[in-house]
Amino acid sequence: MRAIKIGLFGYGCVGQGLYQTINNSKNFEGEIVKICVKDRNKKRSLPTNLFTFNKEEILEDPSIDVIVELIDNAEAALEIVTTALKNGKSVVTANKKMVAENLEYLIDLQQKTGKAILYEGAVCGSIPIIRTLEEYFGHEPINEIKGIFNGSTNYILTKxxxxxxxxxxxxxxAKEKGFAESDPTLDVKGFDPKYKLSILLTHAFGINVSPDKITNLGIDHLQSSDLEFAHKHGYGIKLIAQAIRKNDEVFACVLPQFIKADHNLRNVNNEFNAVTLNGEFCDDQLFIGKGAGSLPTGAAVLSDISALSYDYKYEYKKHYNQGKVHFNNDSEVTVYASFQKPEDIDLNEFEQVSDKYFCFDRSYVIGKIKLSKLLRSKWVYNSKISVIQFDQSDEFSNELDLKTLETEILELRKGQKLREKISV
Ligand SMILES: NC(=O)c1ccc[n+]([C@@H]2O[C@H](COP(=O)([O-])OP(=O)(O)OC[C@H]3O[C@@H](n4cnc5c(N)ncnc54)[C@H](OP(=O)(O)O)[C@@H]3O)[C@@H](O)[C@H]2O)c1
Structure with a gap:
């Protein structure tokens, strides 16, 4: 077998990790022949003749078999990947944003060009979840896929x-350790795990769902009173991505969630990710591994490059065979929403309110709300409001009267205004 000649784009956290894993791997027949980077002034740890700033030097080189795309810009990455496939080169990428936002197009492009694009490193770093879904679970209906899909927010919550x-x-x-994205808002606002979830929807359920249709909230609105609430009730908080199938409908979201002490994700800490999967036949499975970082992600990329050496491709079996499953985000979730000013929150958007605590400094309500409303409501994105989901096993059957709540809220606001006046 001929050694694979690799053209690499990006020599940052993951690119350097890949370089190290290749140099320290056993039985891998391949080498990085050129690296394209952006910043001409940056000092490099490798000889300068290995680097280029001209992407054509790699993309048009007929001796290069595989393009590995590890840059931090989704638009530029799509251009690189598209040109590579059209030029007859297979691709490995770890760019979840680029893959999630263009998956339908990329599947089509693979069919047209006959070349493959693999992206295991894009979803949960070192956990081999995509190939597992494709190969091991290719014929088994999946009921639920859920987990901690973002290393940096899990690291932050652990600390x-x-x-x-x-x-x-x-x-x-988290930034110093290389777990956070170059733009950490993608992590802390829950976009990064949403891209990963969107990719897994294709491989687990056979449905392509554009990320902008999936509700995501992050951990950046959490307040000290929310942490106190969690401590008082014995909960931890994790940023959870989940997709659940009920008959032919799948709902999906990324939300911070209260996690009980005996939950199987409670002790998944630091940069570790976890994927729990429930299959129709196998029941529950739990995968845990490092979800970010130079070497763990580099190792996932190396594994994909190696798979290309035996012409491996995703077959998207469920995508082509399971046409009747579809996405529906009208499901209700039970959430805790904490706020300071009651006029900031719209209680009418709740299907039901089960509990409340009103106080001058910070109040909360607990109730059921549709995911589609969470996606569209403006108040949810107000940085002074934090929304945390309860696990499905937490039951809140009580139903408070909305009219009475509104009166209490008016009283609360009057009291707050009076207090503001006195303190001026
Ligand atoms: N970090 C992780 O743990 C992790 C985990 C899973 C997936 N990923 C994904 O892996 C990819 C790379 O992440 P990273 O953390 O390695 O990023 P990074 O450390 O910020 O490095 C980005 C690299 O891309 C290069 N670059 C940017 N734009 C370019 C362009 N237009 N042409 C050529 N090179 C360009 C930069 O060049 P210069 O060196 O010249 O600045 C740099 O070498 C991202 O898609 C990320 O989402 C990262």
């Missing part, structure tokens, strides 16, 4: 809960 670190300090550490 906040276990070491009482404040949010900004924990985020800085």
């Amino acid at each position: 906040i809960f276990q070491e009482k670190m404040d949010y900004d300090q924990a985020l800085e550490q």
Whole structure:
């Protein structure tokens, strides 16, 4: 077998990790022949003749078999990947945003060009979930896929809960360690795990759902009173991505969630990710591994490059065979919503309110709301409001009268205004 000649785009956290894994791997027949990067002034740890700033030097080189795309810009990445496939080169990428936003197009392009694009490193770093869904679960209906899909937010939440670190300090550490995206808002606002979830919807259920149709909230609105609520009730908080099938309908979302002490995701900490999967025949499965970082992600990329050496391709079996399953985000979730000013929140958007705590400094309500409303409502994205989901096993059957609540809220606001006046 001929050694694979690799043209690499990007030599940052993952690109350097890939370089190291290739140099330290066993039985891998391949080498990086050129690396395209952007910044001409950056010092490099490798000889300068290995680098280029001209993408054509790699994309048009007939001796290069495989393009590995590891840059941090989704638009530029799509251009690179498209040209590579059209030029007859297979591709490995770890760019979840680019893959999630263009999956339908990329599937089509693979069919037209006969070349493959693999992206295991894009979803949960080192956990081999895509190939597992494609190969092992190719014929088994999946009921549920759920988990911690983002290493940096899990790292931040671990530091906040276990070491009482404040949010900004924990985020800085996540950045320093290379777990956070170049733009960390993608992590902390829940976009990164949403891209991954959107990709898994295709491989687990055979449905392509554009990320903008999936509800996502992050951990950046969490307040100290929310942490107190969690501690008081024995919960931890994790950012959970989930897709659940009920008959032929699948709903999906990314939300911070209260996690009980005995939950199987409670002790998945730091940059670790976890995927729990429930299959019709196999029942529950749990996969845990490092979801970010130079070497773990580099290893996932190396595994994909190696798979290309035996002409491996995703077959998208469920995508082609399971036409009747469709996406529906009208499902209800039970959430806790905490706020300071009651006029900031719209209680009428709740299907039912089961509990409330009203106080001058910070109040909360607990109730059922449709995911589609969470996606569209403006108040949800107000940085002073935090929304946290309860697990499906938490039951809230009580139903408070909305009219009475509204009166209580008016009283609360009057009291707050009076207090503001006195303090001026
Ligand atoms: N970090 C992780 O743990 C992790 C985990 C899973 C997936 N990923 C994904 O892997 C990809 C790379 O992430 P990263 O953390 O390695 O990013 P990074 O450390 O910020 O590195 C980005 C690299 O891309 C290069 N680059 C940017 N735009 C370019 C362009 N137009 N042409 C050529 N090179 C360009 C940069 O060049 P310069 O060196 O010249 O600046 C740099 O080398 C992203 O899609 C990310 O979502 C990352």
